[in-house]
Amino acid sequence: MSKEKFDYFINGEKGKYEVVIGLEVHAQVLSNSKLFSGSSTKFGADPNKQVSLIDSAFPGMLPVINEECVKQAVRTGLGLNAKINNYSVFDRKNYFYADLPQGYQISQYKNPIVGEGKVLLDMPYGSKEIGIERLHLEQDAGKSIHDMDPSSTYVDLNRSGIALMEIVSKPHLRSPDEVNAYIKKLRTIMRYLGTCDGNMQEGSLRADVNVSVRKVGDKNFGTRCEIKNVNSIKFMQMAIEYEANRQVELLEDGKEIDQETRLFDTKKNETRSMRSKEDAHDYRYFPDPDLLPLKLEQKLIDDLKKSLPELPDNKKERFIQEYGLNSYEANVLVSEKEISDYYEEVAKLSDKKLAATWMMGDLFAMLNDKGLNISNSPISAKNFAELVQSIKSGEISGRIAKEVFEIMVESGDNPKKIIESKGMKQQSNPKELEKMINEILSKNKDKVDQYKAGKEKLFGFFVGQVMKLSGGKANPQLTNEILKKLLKG
Amino acid sequence: MSNITNQSLSEILESIKSKKISSLELTQAYIKNIENAKKLNAFVTTTFDQALENAKKFDNKPNNEQLLSGIPLAVKDLFCTENVKTTAGSNILNNFIPSYESTVTKNLWNNGAFLLGKLNCDEFAMGSSNETSFFGNVINPIGDHLVPGGSSGGSSSALAADLTPATIGTDTGGSIRQPASFTGTVGLKPTYGLCSRWGIVAFASSLDQAGPMTKTVNDCSIMLEAMSGFDDKDSTSINKKKESYSKNLKDNIKGLKIGIPKEYRVDNMPKEIDELWEKGKKILKDLGAQLIDISLPHTKYALPTYYIVAPAEASSNLARYDGVRYGYRSQKGKDLIEMYENTRSEGFGDEVKRRILIGTYVLSSGYYDAYYLKAQKVRQLIKKDFDDSFTKVDAILTPSTPSSAFKIGEKTNDPVSMYLNDIFTVPVNLAGLPALSLPAGLDKQGYPLGLQLIGKALDEQKILNIGYAFEKNCGYKNEIKKWWS
Incomplete structure (x- = not known):
């Protein structure tokens, strides 16, 4: 830096x-x-x-x-x-x-x-x-x-x-x-x-x-x-x-x-x-x-x-050591005691680095928009941690996570419940995905031929079709891998 | 029965407890005396209806276990009394009715006494003759041309004239002891912090102390016991166990060491004061006390020190009287500053203004070190003089004042000669010690003179005991003709 x-x-x-x-x-x-x-x-x-x-x-x-x-x-x-x-x-x-x-x-x-x-x-x-x-x-x-x-x-x-x-x-x-x-x-x-x-x-x-x-x-x-x-x-x-x-x-x-x-x-x-x-x-x-x-x-x-609470300078050092944050992130997250408390609760239950990124990004932006502060955040630390964990585990993609986040803000619901009830879970079963991709390829034979003839730009088109069919739930990484494999064959 | 009011408080208490007299009869007797004594101008406010009411209440349900069962008392108008006008002798408070009761007066009422009226005093307790009061000067019952002393002059006058069985005053530089001395009565300034200052209109906070004024030493011990005690509303109040001064009062002073400070023999002191002092020494010696010559070398600086410290504190304490929230407000002036100026110009008398000016001056930048700071240092030396002496003696005997009561108007145009009246009393306030003024004799004009017993901090019992023994052997009796009624 x-x-x-x-x-x-x-x-x-x-x-x-x-x-x-x-x-x-x-x-x-x-x-x-x-x-x-x-x-x-x-x-x-x-x-x-x-x-x-x-x-x-x-x-x-x-x-x-x-x-x-x-x-x-x-x-x-x-x-x-x-x-x-x-x-x-x-x-x-x-x-x-x-x-x-x-x-x-x-x-x-x-x-x-x-x-x-x-x-x-x-x-x-x-x-x-x-x-x-x-x-x-x-x-x-x-x-x-x-x-x-x-x-x-x-x-x-x-x-x-x-x-x-x-x-x-x-x-x-x-x-x-x-x-x-x-x-x-x-x-x-x-x-x-x-x-x-x-x-x-x-x-x-x-x-x-x-x-x-x-x-x-x-x-x-x-x-x-x-x-x-x-x-x-x-x-x-x-x-x-x-x-x-x-x-x-x-x-x-x-x-x-x-x-x-x-x-x-x-x-x-x-x-x-x-x-x-x-x-x-x-x-x-x-x-x-x-x-x-x-x-x-x-x-x-x-x-x-003896009875003093941990003060921001010490807490910042600890956040860097304990949670692997950089100085900037640590600074932001210790700027208010309530923020640091929230972060620590989230970090205990989820990925520490990802939690910091999502807090400083979407959570703060939403609070700022609504004129709220962390103490009256519509999303509890526990729910927020679950959301972070769902992203980390690959259960939902980052894009879906943003949708889940929106619903959490409105309803205050638990992310698992939202993912469950709306069927937003990421499609990460290779067999299911392969089946879906084969279906798309067979419907678009002309495009497959053009791709094979060298029009590699069309790869994006196939990804788009997969996402469309899966309602955005297809695991993007897995989709890429399978698409590449099948298009070669 | 007709002469119940010229008895001592303890005698009156006996009569009340043995039902020889009712509280109502007693109260009526005092009211009659007060109404006949308007010439003395001792009262600013009377609370007769309220007193009669309280007396009846007592008689209906007498509680004789209290220190002051059924006793009507008039108090200095410096003590704030709930729903009763409290003026501090000043125009600036001429319409002030507190919603609260001072701790000291509340203590008296909690011990069975009730209010008879408010007694005149020098304006904001600044004076030695009761001539600075907005409500006019008070006359000494000893003679119609004499001042009663000050600042608790209404108190001393009312007490000596049998208008109240006992009373309380405040003493910042001698305001209890000097008037007691001028009227042939007993006055005690307690150790600083023994009686709460809460609810007393402040003059000089580090010196002000309330105390009893009575006809006898025994009465004094009863009143002290009733009025004193720790108060968490006053940060300078001393937290200690309450003492039973009257129960522990004894007249055996054999073996006690009495210090005689050479510095209290001042130039031009009347011969009679010297003779009085000699008489006092002899009485104590005959009672088995041992006289010891001591030195309080910084005594001569006490008066100038006092007249820096007290006005300094007063100048700040009196800043609150601005006409904004209570008290007198001038209708003249076009803005805030002019309203302040007019209110304070019209509200305060000359002596108060003089002290505010002195106090403001000695605290001003450029003068602070030369005056206020130096005075504080000297104050420590004066205190140390006493501390040193009290390693050798039990109490110190001095005259109370350098003269007997002076004539009305005699010193009003000469503030310094007025201030000199406090010469024997101010060192005690500066050191925060207790001191008792006892009537001890008469001068050649037949005016009372007092002697002062100074004790160690919180050693009130000892000086009361010495005073008690002294009183029994002195043979002083106040014989006042009631010329005013």
Whole structure:
């Protein structure tokens, strides 16, 4: 396999620029209740129906840490091969906003729960390691709704206080493609761990994107801009493209880049300044006196480590070793835990390689068409395995298999039953086939003569006739052999 | 019967249990006193109907097994009380009716007491004279021109004037002990974490602690027992077994070592305070305690440290009062920011604004290290001073305040001199320790003065015992003429 070369640069008149990207990903922790209150975290409830006195910051209310959220952060940290800090501190980040009832967000500033880690990306030009700077726990804010009333803003506090993990990468990403791969990898890891559902539409995963540019070969980083709160991979990629080119243009014009916070306008496909460094909020961070420092016992961390599921990188290696898949196939099949589970169930009962081919081909195409995912696939893993086995054993041909597959999708039936009831079994009895072929040859004496006189193209015609007569069930390999033998004679 | 209200809580409890008086009669007697004492301005809200109802309920089915059987109690208006307005002495909460009950008050009600009313206090407990309350200043029953101390000034005034048999306050830098000292009553600030902070309007979270204010040390132990206890809704609550402070109260203090810190003899301290301290030492010595000179070298930094840490926390704790979800909202302003500004400008008083400004300043980038971080370090040193001393002594004896009750208006234009009133009380809050203020004598004007006993963390029983022995031998008696009725 020839590896492609990394090739994301911006060419200016004065040189070739490299784009440097770091991400701050906000991942909503999967937990039944909020980070410091007992309110439900379920998505889609009516506004302000999942709000406790704590979330709405009534006088005298106090936060109490939700242990499950702490465990989820530790699991995620372990999944990112990161250092888990036995001692971490919750701080208050102070600012006024209508959807921030306390007037401060409880976050972690100097002492996060998770330290440095790393994530491995599979890029067309080889694998690349992206460093993780830290992961910390913090509260989400509520939601301001500006379009319900022409003169008022409404506030929904259902999200207020939900636990987020902020995962900060090192500035190791170099292209929109790498950002895409990185986000997807984070998402896969967290979904394997069950620590975040990664649902970007519901806002469970969003990111602040830091972008800077520098001439290829420069050791120092350029001045960065932070693009706030981008909630889809596509928008992240568009924002980076726009922002990197904007910065290169400035540099080419001999201008300086202002360190600032920018917003991505998805309608105009451009970033624009939100506030400059001078206007940056002074958040007045200080340790939250309502909460004691979070001290984790090593045993808790060790126990969580032991109970972690197999993670995608390991699973991929195992799939290559155990099932003889190539790297690409293994990558696709481990991309979602549910897919890998499905594959393993199929592979246990059928040919491993053929199963992979059929899953990545017909099954995925069908799911994609119907807007389904593997968990609600109309074909069970067991039935799918039977189908693969029927192909492998020669019971049905690949062409018939596609028909059987269609019927399985519609009916959910077992393939054996379909093959049986529709008489779709492949005709592989040499005597029966010979009888059928002789019949065809005797009906088409003229064509036999032409063939023998050298018109070898007619071989296809005879095969076609066999298939027609057999209703497509004749074993193609056997048909070829017998035809050749009889036409010689 | 007519003078039931000038008895101690424990005496009243006896009368209730022996059916000498009904809970209803008792409640009516207090209501009468309260109605005659409007001049003191001790109450923000009264809950007479509810109290009479509860008293009748008790009398119909008396449960005398409880610590506070059938006792009506007024509490500081910083404790959230379910369906009863809770103002924290502030305009910004002047219409706030909580749907919940603070843990501490709930504990009192679970022990048989019921609410008589809500007591005035300095706005958000920020003050030492009860002059910062939106609902007007409270008057000390000792004299119509005197402040009752603060911030629990409504509590001290009501207690001394027989408007409640006992009460509770909160103490962030001396807000229980100083008013107790100014009114000749007993006040205890418990170990940080002994009483839950859940449902108490927060001032400075790492310092706030609720505690009892009573006429006697025995009463104090009963109230502490009733109000304290672990609460899983407060992350800083201490998880330990509940103690029976009143049952274990004893007056034998023979052999106990009492530390006398030299740093508490401050410049310009009135001679009478010094004499009071000497008197206290003598009483304890005569009771068989051993006096030991100790040093708490960082004491002089306690006040500046306190006035950085407390405003810093307050500036953040008070950010929630924005007029959006509850409380006062200004009708002026064309956008969100102006609404915030007007609401907070009109909702908060000067002292609260002053502390929000100080707190915001000391947490600002560029100043954080010089002020807040340094203050936190000094706080550790102050705590260590106490830890070191408590390897040598059982308790520490100091004056409670550097003066007796001052005149209304005397210090309102001089915040620093007001802050200096807390000089003996704030180190205890910074170290999270328990301390008891006991009435110990009078100054030459006849105003009460208090002495403070500081204990090791969770050593409430010991300082209560010392206080109990002291009280029996001190001979102090509050003689207040009811000039207001």
